[in-house]
Amino acid sequence: MKNKITPNNREVVMRDDDFIVSKTNPKGQLTYANEIFIEFSGYNEAELLGKQHNIVRHPDMPRAVFKLLWDTLKAGKEFNGYVKNLCKDGSYYWVFANVTPSYSANGRLLGYYSVRRKPAKDALDFIDGLYRNMVLAERQAGTKNTIEASTQLLNKLLNSKDISYEEFILTL
Numbered sequence: 001m002k003n004k005i006t007p008n009n010r011e012v013v014m015r016d017d018d019f020i021v022s023k024t025n026p027k028g029q030l031t032y033a034n035e036i037f038i039e040f041s042g043y044n045e046a047e048l049l050g051k052q053h054n055i056v057r058h059p060d061m062p063r064a065v066f067k068l069l070w071d072t073l074k075a076g077k078e079f080n081g082y083v084k085n086l087c088k089d090g091s092y093y094w095v096f097a098n099v100t101p102s103y104s105a106n107g108r109l110l111g112y113y114s115v116r117r118k119p120a121k122d123a124l125d126f127i128d129g130l131y132r133n134m135v136l137a138e139r140q141a142g143t144k145n146t147i148e149a150s151t152q153l154l155n156k157l158l159n160s161k162d163i164s165y166e167e168f169i170l171t172l
């Protein structure tokens, strides 16, 4: 579900001891948001629960990052990444997110769980530039090759450093 919020350039900055927490069902619909999530997103609980998590999706985020997130989760692995999120009033907030699949004792997928903390300033400066280039590549690519175009850009960077995405993101 797409929202029609016009983004502005106001940043809301996480505090050092903040944790923004949410849970979703296997379809990615919100089943839980903690108080700090509610505070930063600007939505109340009733507006959030049952909605797709893309309710806070910011247009400055490359599509390739979310593809990587979902590919990683679907493979049963945890994802770490920097995400620029959109508030209800059009402001934005950066997070460093850890997202994990949750399973029942007999291995059934229960849903997904995300804990976000304040990103380091230096990491953000780098990521902001990288994401800008990725979004540019996505806009310049045809509709068919959108995600491939920005994934290629990310992979070029990883290859030049000879590290995996996971290593790269955790060393920023």
Ligand SMILES: Cc1cc2nc3c(=O)[nH]c(=O)nc-3n(C[C@H](O)[C@H](O)[C@H](O)COP(=O)(O)O)c2cc1C
Pocket (backbone or CB within 6 Å): 001, 022, 023, 024, 028, 052, 053, 054, 055, 056, 057, 058, 061, 066, 069, 083, 084, 085, 097, 099, 100, 112, 113, 114
């Ligand atoms: C547990 C969990 C947490 C997520 N957290 C965020 C988030 O903070 N911001 C965001 O934009 N997408 C988040 N996503 C990804 C969204 O489900 C979605 O893929 C993304 O917003 C891209 O939306 P789109 O495919 O409609 O463009 C999360 C997904 C899961 C499963």
